[in-house]
Amino acid sequence: MDQDKEIKFFNSHCAGRFEMKLPIGSTIISSQLESEFLHLTFNDRQTENAVGLHLGQNRKAVWENSAEKIRVKWGNDYVEQKASNGIGLIGMTHLYDSQYNKLDPAYMTEVLVYKDFPQLEFAISGKEVGSIGVLDPEVEKFEVQYQQLAKNVLSEMNLVKHVPWPHNQLGLCLNNQLVFNRQKAYKNELYAVEYKLGDMSFIRIESVAYNEGWKKMIDGQRGPFKRMLSVFSNKRVKVAGFDGYLAVALHPYHREAVKFKWLSSSPKFGTTRHPSIKIRGTININDWPQIADRGKSLDMLMTILASIQPRENGFVGTW
Incomplete structure (x- = not known):
């Protein structure tokens, strides 16, 4: 994609300890936080x-x-x-x-x-x-x-707290307006956010920092994913500096679209610095007719994944 047009096409979003670029008009379907004592879940409605x-x-x-x-x-x-x-x-x-x-x-x-x-x-x-x-x-x-x-x-x-994005605050972004501004991360921490990108396209990101007690749950998610890797096209892809595997399949009802799932390959127990990260969704390039003739759904997917980065001070206070 032409760099000047790419900049105008995307907006920056703060998601947990990460930042990313999504097509203009993307909205939050769900933002969820599970900390030591507090459960939050909300969307834009x-x-x-x-x-x-x-x-x-x-x-x-x-x-x-x-x-x-x-x-x-x-x-x-x-x-x-x-x-x-x-x-x-x-x-x-x-x-x-x-x-x-x-x-x-x-x-x-x-x-x-x-x-x-x-x-x-x-x-x-x-x-x-x-x-x-x-x-x-x-x-x-x-x-x-x-x-x-x-x-x-x-x-x-x-x-x-209300801290408009962009910023360099510690903690977890709940959206582009709110931050869970804790200086030191807990042993257990779950953050998930799902965005509606277009009529059909969406992306969901889950980051789970866990102790040994959560191992069974995490491993339970990895078993089906490994079987998925054996069936669908896949490759090793680094996202936000984390190694992982990306599985991609053509959408069964829309040939232009792709379904995908990425899973970090080396999470560590008892640390928020190396969480288990899962990203999944669907991308249909036809959701953006202004660029549909310049790329495919897979191109858009890889552009979005490449934009995901640890944000400034996002991992300060993790261990």
């Missing part, structure tokens, strides 16, 4: 759910209403509802006693968090994930456990 992106003047009321629907559905009791400095928290719990399960009585707890960005006229919401929702039924122990997990998830939501 308004949600009516308790976790996601909230728009409009009544966005906080919509979030609170979604939490109330959860409470009613499961018969939960509210533990607390509070708001401070644009961050809201709703904690709810339900006591499961031995009458309904074979285990000891326990509180199943859910903590939802909300952060408003008035200057951007939107808010995002997430939930606590570190406790797996199970707390001690004894009142004194429950109170201590609950306050600790509420403190943890509020602390992490505070790390979600």
Whole structure:
């Protein structure tokens, strides 16, 4: 592709610890973060759910209403509802006693968090994930456990900051506006983002830093991929400085399009500097008629993969 026209055709995007160039008009289908205590997932559209992106003047009321629907559905009791400095928290719990399960009585707890960005006229919401929702039924122990997990998830939501791209901030980009601005990476870290590139084309990137306990899950993903390599055209391709294998196949219903999957070949347990990275998607060059006569879908794919690079300071704080 002609270099001048290529520059005008692409926009720069920040994705986790990486940056990349995608065709102008690309939008986020899903952005997901799993940190030590916080789960976030959202896209570019308004949600009516308790976790996601909230728009409009009544966005906080919509979030609170979604939490109330959860409470009613499961018969939960509210533990607390509070708001401070644009961050809201709703904690709810339900006591499961031995009458309904074979285990000891326990509180199943859910903590939802909300952060408003008035200057951007939107808010995002997430939930606590570190406790797996199970707390001690004894009142004194429950109170201590609950306050600790509420403190943890509020602390992490505070790390979600508005930093417009381009920038050199530490942590993980959630999109071109928001950063999970943690100085030191956790042992376990999952970030995934999926972009809609055109009518048919999309790309999804998943980066998972994991300890030994996640090995079975990661290996489970690699088995089918190795079988895929034995069937489809494949080759070793380095992406963002990471070695890996790229498998490419013609789309079964659109001969101009290609389906692809790339997987890093040498992730390391217990390190965020060498995560397991998976990239997959579909590229149809006909989504961009202005350049369709100058290249093929595979050309566009390789151009996008070549643009993926570690961003400045993206891997600072990893180990």
